[in-house]
Amino acid sequence: xxxxxVIVGNxxxxxxxxxxxxxxxxxxxxxxxxxxxxxxxYNRVLLPPxxxxxxxxxxxxxxxxxxxxxxxxxxxxxDPVMALEPERHRLYTGSGKCIYYDQLVxxxxxxxxxxPLPGIDLNGVMGFRTWQDVEIMREAAAKGGNAVVxxxxxxxxxxxxxxxxxxxxxxxxxxxxxxxxRQLDRHAAGMLQQTLEGRGLEIITNAGVECLQGNExxxxxxxxxxxxxxxxxxxxxxxxGVTPETSLARAAELDCDxxxxxxxxxxxxxxxxxxxxxxxxxxxxxxGLVAPIWRQARVLAQVLSGESDLYAEQPVATxxxxxxxxxxxxxxxxxxxxxxxxxxxxxxxxYRKLWLRDEKLVGxxxxxDTRQGNDYFEQLLAERAEV
Numbered sequence: 001x002x003x004x005x006v007i008v009g010n011x012x013x014x015x016x017x018x019x020x021x022x023x024x025x026x027x028x029x030x031x032x033x034x035x036x037x038x039x040x041x042y043n044r045v046l047l048p049p050x051x052x053x054x055x056x057x058x059x060x061x062x063x064x065x066x067x068x069x070x071x072x073x074x075x076x077x078x079d080p081v082m083a084l085e086p087e088r089h090r091l092y093t094g095s096g097k098c099i100y101y102d103q104l105v106x107x108x109x110x111x112x113x114x115x116p117l118p119g120i121d122l123n124g125v126m127g128f129r130t131w132q133d134v135e136i137m138r139e140a141a142a143k144g145g146n147a148v149v150x151x152x153x154x155x156x157x158x159x160x161x162x163x164x165x166x167x168x169x170x171x172x173x174x175x176x177x178x179x180x181x182r183q184l185d186r187h188a189a190g191m192l193q194q195t196l197e198g199r200g201l202e203i204i205t206n207a208g209v210e211c212l213q214g215n216e217x218x219x220x221x222x223x224x225x226x227x228x229x230x231x232x233x234x235x236x237x238x239x240x241g242v243t244p245e246t247s248l249a250r251a252a253e254l255d256c257d258x259x260x261x262x263x264x265x266x267x268x269x270x271x272x273x274x275x276x277x278x279x280x281x282x283x284x285x286x287x288g289l290v291a292p293i294w295r296q297a298r299v300l301a302q303v304l305s306g307e308s309d310l311y312a313e314q315p316v317a318t319x320x321x322x323x324x325x326x327x328x329x330x331x332x333x334x335x336x337x338x339x340x341x342x343x344x345x346x347x348x349x350x351y352r353k354l355w356l357r358d359e360k361l362v363g364x365x366x367x368x369d370t371r372q373g374n375d376y377f378e379q380l381l382a383e384r385a386e387v
Contacts, residue, residue, distance in 0.1 A: 002101070010040060011035075026306065026307060034099075101272075106268070122218055150239065151172075170202070174203065262282050266311060276297060327366065327370065
């Protein structure tokens with residue numbers, strides 16, 4: 001089998017890339033997409049509301065199977081690439097297919113990071129990354145009992161809220177002393193915690209996990225904290241970050257650090273092989289937010305079509321929604337050597353904090369009413385451009 005362009009991975013980055021290729025119209029060759037999961041690309045951002053029962057399955061669909069067929073894109077699902085031979089421009093899939101390519105894009109994404117804790121391999125301990133994870137969590141929640149979510153970031157909080165809504169007694173363990181510590185200041189995080197606890201979540205901050213314990217059948221039964229506290233657990237969800245999926249690239253001896261190294265054209269160290277999304281690393285940076293990956297897709301679509309374009313880093317804003325609670329942050333949070341402007345209306349639950357340096361906006365956090373978020377972000381970008 002041969003294709004002018006093979007894309008290894010069928011996630012959000014890959015789906016965006018083929019969309020950009022087809023919209024641009026500059027790429028004429030055959031495109032083959034190979035995915036590990038059994039279904040076409042879907043919107044992973046919507047997995048938490050799917051878990052909570054707030055949306056239907058079809059809401060996650062990025063492109064229908066018919067769209068791929070209409071665009072002349074061949075999909076190969078549930079057949080992961082097992083070996084890559086860059087010098088021969090070929091690869092092998094799990095089912096034994098040998099595929100030759102002219103150009104190859106690695107869009108292998110990332111995996112949930114599972115810390116090396118005693119008991120991490122027990123049954124009932126899992127990450128939260130795929131549609132299958134949602135199905136497993138729903139099945140566990142149907143039995144009731146206790147859930148422990150390790151990680152007080154956005155994904156951990158959304159997983160916890162979903163499990164709570166499904167009827168489980170749910171606790172969140174946050175290693176730092178407040179929630180979303182990379183996106184919020186302490187006050188906004190305190191407001192968020194108060195709201196979530198009012199709904200029935202139990203949140204434990206400054207929580208270090210010592211180990212996980214299970215029964216004779218190998219099923220997790222409790223989480224032991226470093227202070228000796230034992231928390232009952234029928235299900236443990238680890239939402240403590242992700243690890244770029246680089247195993248295929250490393251086995252093929254591509255240049256990798258934390259992820260697959262690429263240049264400004266998203267080229268790897270191998271001829272005719274590119275990488276995009278969470279599996280790639282550019283100028284020391286790796287990616288987990290949609291905005292920079294969408295920019296990468298635009299650049300790579302141009303490059304693959306024979307045009308000239310270069311990827312460059314830009315500041316990003318974080319628009320968050322934790323189960324109906326709107327949050328926004330951009331720039332430097334809790335920045336030093338700044339003037340602080342703060343507004344709080346406890347009656348309606350609105351909070352706004354701005355950080356200014358030399359009368360220029362350098363950071364912002366909004367809680368509740370986030371309508372001005374994009375205006376602040378545009379102001380921040382404009383003022384950085386002037387520097």
